[in-house]
Amino acid sequence: MSRRTRRGGGPPPEQRRGPVTARRGQVEHSTTDQRLLDTRSPASFVHSDPWRVLRIQSEFVEGFGLLADLPPAVTVFGSARVGRDEPEYELGRRLGAALADAGYAVITGGGPGTMEAVNRGAQEAGGLSVGLGIELPFEQDLNDWVDLGVSFRYFFVRKTMFVKYAEAFVIMPGGFGTLDELFEALTLLQTGKVTRFPVVLMGTAYWSGLLEWLRSTVLGSARIKPGDLDLVTMTDDVDEAVRLILEGTGRAGPPAAATSGDETTSEVGGAAAAGGAPS
Template sequence: MAAPPEQRRGPQIARRGQIKHSTHDQRLLANGDSGEFIHSDPWRVLRIQSEFVEGFGLLADLPRAVTVFGSARVPSDHPDYTVGRRLGAGLAEAGFAVITGGGPGAMEAANRGAQEAGGLSVGLGIELPFEQRLNDWVDLGVSFRYFFVRKTMFVKYAEAFVILPGGFGTLDELFEALTLVQTTKVTRFPVVLMGTEYWRGLVDWLRSSVAGTGRIKESDLDLFSLTDDVDEAVRLVVEGTVPVRPPATGPSA
């Protein structure tokens, strides 16, 4: 059987009906083409790469940092806003930069508290179908197109998560963090839930329905802490992120 005709396109090989009768150079240099090429998957890879580079470049020199999540729908006169503001200040006073999603509500509160306390306030925004700008209390900010790039930045440049009451996005980040800790993709990563009344139903469900039927281990419930007290939340972060001293080597003195 004769080998089918093939076309090599860099590391790619095309055969039969997948062979193109033009080259990458021809298509790149052609005039009058539409802008549809920027929506192709290979082009998106470059755009994704550029977002990682942009995020790494912006955040590489951050001091120790904690990411705070919470609802964008919390008004400034809500008790959760007050808690978020106090939390941001407490983390800043403990020497941490405060990272949020950069939006309004609880995120703004944490950024505001950090900035007012003299700490570094960071916002990592996301492109959404509806307009959402970085809040005015962000000192250092960047907006991303892709959620998964943004989520990488949240984890890579933070040493802990503190989770205020929130919706789907907040829950997404919570379970992302717990999964990474459970699977040891990250270690020594405190996850603190603020608001016992808000989170109690979820915690009870995890204990009775999820751990109770063997979907997770009972010990997995120890991967997070639950509190109403800002000072305790800051203490849990500080104690949970103390750097581990490497073991001594060589003969002892």
């Protein structure tokens, strides 16, 4: 009997699965499409780690695809708990407009409060307003002044987008989330993961205490180097913040010499930030 025949006549049953050939007992009597469409798997598989990996991958792909064509952009962080009648809201609105006038798109977390103010200022000034939201149990839809937005499930994917598609950070007064983003940026700079990336703190009254603690306690305990304090600059002035970003990203000329009357802006390593002489 031929090796290609079997009892009963004819060659053995054969099935091609892409580049794979299956014969005899390995032949399946349904197609992949049939099994996809005709069967209902337990829902538990969508909560498994392999499925989560696919969701994480899809968020990166969606974020990269959405933001790849952004013009130069600045990410602004701040509190969601700022009312529209507060001075901080107006400050954010002016900042968004000034960044748009300087040719930047603005990126925020897309929520209310300071984020809304910055998005609103940018949109009203004719700039591109981007919001990167996050799935939370208690908040929040993207605000109405977001022109281009996406919401993420995973904080670490969202953080990547904040850094990858921005040339600078502006940190306005905020809570744990804002502090998280501030120290994330400083860590990336300190370790050389990103370079030429200005970080500007808006609000000397709000941030001075933190910077003094960094100087007196963290630097004083040799947990950071003196140069690490130069990674961030503090100001109260919107135009100064934009100038620092333009200079820090190489989009403007070298900074002018500071005058004796200019006390609104300081390096963290400078006297105004610390309230005293440099270490």
